[in-house]
Amino acid sequence: MNAMTVTATDRPIEPETDHSPCPVLTAALDQAIRDRPCVELTRALCQTLAGLIREQRLLLPAEVFQACPDHYARRLIHHCPELGYTVIAMTWGPGQGTPVHDHSGLWCVEGVVAGSLEVIQYELMETRGDRFRFEQRQTLAAGSGSAGSLIPPHEYHTIRNVSDEDICVSLHVYGGQMERCCVFQPLADGWYLRQDKPLSLD
Numbered sequence: 001m002n003a004m005t006v007t008a009t010d011r012p013i014e015p016e017t018d019h020s021p022c023p024v025l026t027a028a029l030d031q032a033i034r035d036r037p038c039v040e041l042t043r044a045l046c047q048t049l050a051g052l053i054r055e056q057r058l059l060l061p062a063e064v065f066q067a068c069p070d071h072y073a074r075r076l077i078h079h080c081p082e083l084g085y086t087v088i089a090m091t092w093g094p095g096q097g098t099p100v101h102d103h104s105g106l107w108c109v110e111g112v113v114a115g116s117l118e119v120i121q122y123e124l125m126e127t128r129g130d131r132f133r134f135e136q137r138q139t140l141a142a143g144s145g146s147a148g149s150l151i152p153p154h155e156y157h158t159i160r161n162v163s164d165e166d167i168c169v170s171l172h173v174y175g176g177q178m179e180r181c182c183v184f185q186p187l188a189d190g191w192y193l194r195q196d197k198p199l200s201l202d
């Protein structure tokens with residue numbers, strides 16, 4: 001996630017009671033995505049997503065606000081067959097997070113709906129087979145109403161809810177269907193071992 005460019009006050013989001021797509025969200029995304037190059041598109045999506053959060057217009061399913069006890073939850077909100085994008089809601093219990101991972105070469109726009117996330121960016125320096133060397137870059141505190149983007153090849157980061165008691169909900173718009181990714185387990189001296197990881201939905 002790049003620098004958070006838009007912020008809003010931390011206000012509660014009214015959840016819906018089912019898992020149906022949010023028409024306001026999908027109409028806004030359709031308009032923002034259509035016929036735009038990647039950099040312009042993700043910039044527009046950041047503004048769109050942050051604005052919808054700030055204006056409390058995201059009517060997300062109630063279960064999105066329920067954490068899973070042993071892993072961060074991934075719930076499909078919407079997939080657009082025509083434009084190809086996918087919207088996933090992620091729910092982060094206290095302390096839950098990810099290892100360093102990639103995004104399978106897909107662009108991604110991520111917005112924080114509730115709570116706060118720590119996002120640490122990594123830059124790929126060199127590879128030797130399945131061993132990758134990264135250098136840690138910027139650490140961001142992404143609060144409610146923040147939105148940022150990842151554009152390959154700059155697609156490596158960790159995400160963690162560092163709160164001891166609050167859950168965090170984030171919304172992720174991908175430029176395709178991300179059904180697997182690579183995660184990187186630390187070895188030594190900045191080197192990591194690449195592992196393929198299938199991604200499931202809750």
Ligand SMILES: [Fe+2]
Pocket residue numbers: 101102103157159
């Ligand atoms: Fe990510």
